[in-house]
Amino acid sequence: xxxxxxxxxxxxxxxxxxxxxxxxxxxxxxxxxxxxxxxxxxxxxxxxxxxxxxxxxxxxxxxxxxxxxxxxxxxxxxxxxxxxxxxxxxxxxxxxxxxxxxxxxxxxxxxxxxxxxxxxxxxxxxxxxxxxxxxxxxxxxxxxxxxxxxxxxxxxxxxxxxxxxxxxxxxxxxxxxxxxxxxxxxxxxxxxxxxxxxxxxxxxxxxxxxxxxxxxxxxxxxxxxxxxxxxxxxxxxxxxxxxxxxxxxxxxxxxxxxxxxxxxxxxxxxxxxxxxxxxxxxxxxxxxxxxxxxxxxxxxxxxxxxxxxxxxxxxxxxxxxxxxxxxxxxxxxxxxxxx
Amino acid sequence: xxxxxxxxxxxxxxxxxxxxxxxxxxxxxxxxxxxxxxxxxxxxxxxxxxxxxxxxxxxxxxxxxxxxxxxxxxxxxxxxxxxxxxxxxxxxxxxxxxxxxxxxxxxxxxxxxxxxxxxxxxxxxxxxxxxxxxxxxxxxxxxxxxxxxxxxxxxxxxxxxxxxxxxxxxxxxxxxxxxxxxxxxxxxxxxxxxxxxxxxxxxxxxxxxxxxxxxxxxxxxxxxxxxxxxxxxxxxxxxxxxxxxxxxxxxxxxxxxxxxxxxxxxxxxxxxxxxxxxxxxxxxxxxxxxxxxxxxxxxxxxxxxxxxxxxxxxxxxxxxxxxxxxxxxxxxxxxxxxxxxxxxxxxxxxxxx
Numbered sequence: 001x002x003x004x005x006x007x008x009x010x011x012x013x014x015x016x017x018x019x020x021x022x023x024x025x026x027x028x029x030x031x032x033x034x035x036x037x038x039x040x041x042x043x044x045x046x047x048x049x050x051x052x053x054x055x056x057x058x059x060x061x062x063x064x065x066x067x068x069x070x071x072x073x074x075x076x077x078x079x080x081x082x083x084x085x086x087x088x089x090x091x092x093x094x095x096x097x098x099x100x101x102x103x104x105x106x107x108x109x110x111x112x113x114x115x116x117x118x119x120x121x122x123x124x125x126x127x128x129x130x131x132x133x134x135x136x137x138x139x140x141x142x143x144x145x146x147x148x149x150x151x152x153x154x155x156x157x158x159x160x161x162x163x164x165x166x167x168x169x170x171x172x173x174x175x176x177x178x179x180x181x182x183x184x185x186x187x188x189x190x191x192x193x194x195x196x197x198x199x200x201x202x203x204x205x206x207x208x209x210x211x212x213x214x215x216x217x218x219x220x221x222x223x224x225x226x227x228x229x230x231x232x233x234x235x236x237x238x239x240x241x242x243x244x245x246x247x248x249x250x251x252x253x254x255x256x257x258x259x260x261x262x263x264x265x266x267x268x269x270x271x272x273x274x275x276x277x278x279x280x281x282x283x284x285x286x287x288x289x290x291x292x293x294x295x296x297x298x299x300x301x302x303x304x305x306x307x308x309x310x311x312x313x314x315x316x317x318x319x320x321x322x323x324x325x326x327x328x329x330x331x332x333x334x335x336x337x338x339x
Numbered sequence: 340x341x342x343x344x345x346x347x348x349x350x351x352x353x354x355x356x357x358x359x360x361x362x363x364x365x366x367x368x369x370x371x372x373x374x375x376x377x378x379x380x381x382x383x384x385x386x387x388x389x390x391x392x393x394x395x396x397x398x399x400x401x402x403x404x405x406x407x408x409x410x411x412x413x414x415x416x417x418x419x420x421x422x423x424x425x426x427x428x429x430x431x432x433x434x435x436x437x438x439x440x441x442x443x444x445x446x447x448x449x450x451x452x453x454x455x456x457x458x459x460x461x462x463x464x465x466x467x468x469x470x471x472x473x474x475x476x477x478x479x480x481x482x483x484x485x486x487x488x489x490x491x492x493x494x495x496x497x498x499x500x501x502x503x504x505x506x507x508x509x510x511x512x513x514x515x516x517x518x519x520x521x522x523x524x525x526x527x528x529x530x531x532x533x534x535x536x537x538x539x540x541x542x543x544x545x546x547x548x549x550x551x552x553x554x555x556x557x558x559x560x561x562x563x564x565x566x567x568x569x570x571x572x573x574x575x576x577x578x579x580x581x582x583x584x585x586x587x588x589x590x591x592x593x594x595x596x597x598x599x600x601x602x603x604x605x606x607x608x609x610x611x612x613x614x615x616x617x618x619x620x621x622x623x624x625x626x627x628x629x630x631x632x633x634x635x636x637x638x639x640x641x642x643x644x645x646x647x648x649x650x651x652x653x654x655x656x657x658x659x660x661x662x663x664x665x666x667x668x669x670x671x672x673x674x675x676x677x678x679x680x681x682x683x684x685x686x687x688x689x690x691x692x
Contacts, residue, residue, distance in 0.1 A: 040472070040476070175354060175357060176357065178354045178357070179354055179357035179358055179360075179361055182354060182357075182358050182668045182671050182672050183358075183361070183664065183667070183668050183671070184627070184630040184667065184671070185630055186630030186631075186633060186634075187629065187630060187633065187648065187664065187667065188365075190633070190649065190652055191368075191652060191660075191664075194652050194653065195365070195368045267479075267480070271480075271482055274482055274484075275482065275483075275484065275630075275634055278482075278484050278634065279633070279634070279637065279649060294484070294485065294488075298484075298488060298638070301488045301491055301492050302491075302492060302495070302496050305489075305492050308485070308488050308489075308492075309489070312481075312482070312488070312489070313485075315482050315485060316477070316480050316481050316482065316485065317480075319479075319480040319481075319482070320476060320477065320480035323476060323479060323480055324476060327476075
């Protein structure tokens with residue numbers, strides 16, 4: 001159902017803006033419902049919801065602070081393995097409790113009850129990994145979304161101008177985009193961060209700049225096709241200004257592919273940001289950033305694999321969530337896929 | 340056809356020029372002084388002045404760019420400040436490492452991805468299909484460096500004492516220095532031979548040393564596996580969805596109605612057409628592969644293009660940054676061009692329009 005409304009909006013171009021806007025709203029509501037009908041998209045939304053929950057409530061959920069060093073206060077060694085205490089409060093059934101305990105013990109998660117509990121162990125500086133993983137959700141989610149938003153805004157502007165006005169401007173802009181796309185994204189991002197100096201903010205800028213061409217191309221191709229439509233010709237005949245055509249005709253028609261591309265883009269951005277952190281160009285070493293946590297302990301992979309595993313799994317979950325949602329949206333919004 | 344290829348060739352000229360400009364700009368925009376980065380504590384005003392004059396850094400920026408263009412067209416990419424060797428030599432030594440790694444990863448991705456995609460697409464919504472989709476989704480979501488580290492842990496620690504144990508890093512076991520094939524064959528060394536000899540696997544075959552080949556292959560497995568997951572997942576998904584599209588078409592029904600065996604229908608009729616989009620994906624994967632190679636080579640300690648580039652950016656080794664990014668971008672443009680041309684050969688529809 002959702003999709004039939006796109007051609008509808010295009011078939012009745014002479015209609016006032018009112019109905020178009022209304023059709024759009026309906027389209028998005030239907031698209032959302034259609035997306036959530038897919039199991040994989042529901043999984044994606046659930047994972048994303050969990051991550052957002054962790055990010056928002058990190059200060060409440062985390063037993064220790066993001067940068068709190070515990071070695072001296074607790075007398076533990078750095079890189080202590082995970083230590084989980086199961087209490088009778090959690091598992092009332094004694095038989096099950098014993099089973100859980102023996103499972104934890106055989107997998108090296110148990111420890112003397114005198115030792116304080118650390119669900120994911122301690123890192124090389126004696127910080128609680130679980131707390132840092134929770135706080136890391138804030139950085140990762142925010143950075144990915146900010147990077148893509150920035151790229152979408154700039155890319156859309158460039159794409160609109162190039163596609164709508166065409167001519168030499170289009171040619172120059174698109175050739176510049178081609179040059180950008182001729183470099184592997186990560187390589188270009190590394191060069192940009194190095195030029196601006198390492199740091200989380202610069203990493204976000206770099207990841208963002210690198211993906212601008214993707215959005216510019218998407219919007220440009222939509223703009224080109226919309227430009228030729230009859231309803232735009234009608235607008236022109238009625239004396240509607242070019243700017244208004246751009247914002248009220250071309251832009252709304254570019255939103256669908258932008259939303260899909262943007263959601264999938266967040267997944268890529270998160271991966272690239274983590275990669276930049278991994279090579280030492282992301283946030284400062286104290287910051288609870290998953291890629292950075294992993295990079296700090298990567299030489300300990302053979303002795304303390306848990307320090308690499310937990311942040312690694314979190315990055316994967318974050319990327320997976322956006323990929324699943326993006327795929328779901330694409331399927332829901334793509335009319336060709338409905339049989 | 341010829342016109343199409345010709346037009347495509349012409350349109351890549353401005354892009355190549357842009358790449359030249361961009362590589363030059365990237366190298367110059369890196370902050371910090373090349374002299375201080377290169378000479379470190381030995382850098383003082385006098386030596387730096389000599390250094391800058393020797394490397395042409397004291398010239399106006401436009402002159403430097405002009406010199407750069409001239410040098411590139413004569414095949415001179417300058418000297419590495421850090422290694423004190425021509426950048427061309429470094430490329431000859433290190434490009435094969437990355438090419439071999441990428442080729443192995445792509446091969447793995449195709450060999451596993453295409454059959455998986457076919458099976459999943461043919462049995463849509465079966466358990467195999469669902470498992471494949473889940474696997475592919477996880478595959479595109481695991482960062483290369485996480486997978487690399489996990490593989491190292493699994494194969495070099497947990498399975499180290501079993502037959503599945505694999506070396507965690509490097510290209511060959513320490514101390515193994517295989518003879519380059521041109522020496523073994525009693526030939527004169529030249530750039531091309533040197534380039535070929537740096538493909539460890541190929542060289543091992545050429546000097547007929549099975550043990551060296553196995554050693555090189557064992558070192559290649561983990562990095563190639565880590566690097567291959569993303570293209571593998573993408574290829575699997577692409578093959579699956581494109582096979583699904585094709586299986587619904589009339590000519591497939593005709594083939595079935597003709598009484599052809601199912602295998603023939605799927606493999607010979609449907610699969611051939613559904614591989615078209617996969618070819619495009621293969622070309623596009625290359626960019627991801629080179630980006631991934633930077634990470635893979637760092638983790639597995641391989642001295643390839645990715646690691647060299649990363650070190651050069653960090654160390655302000657201008658000419659290495661310029662030369663290597665230029666090479667990477669040019670390879671990328673050429674691959675895209677080849678993909679496009681291959682596409683016109685494979686798909687008659689493109690040729691007509």
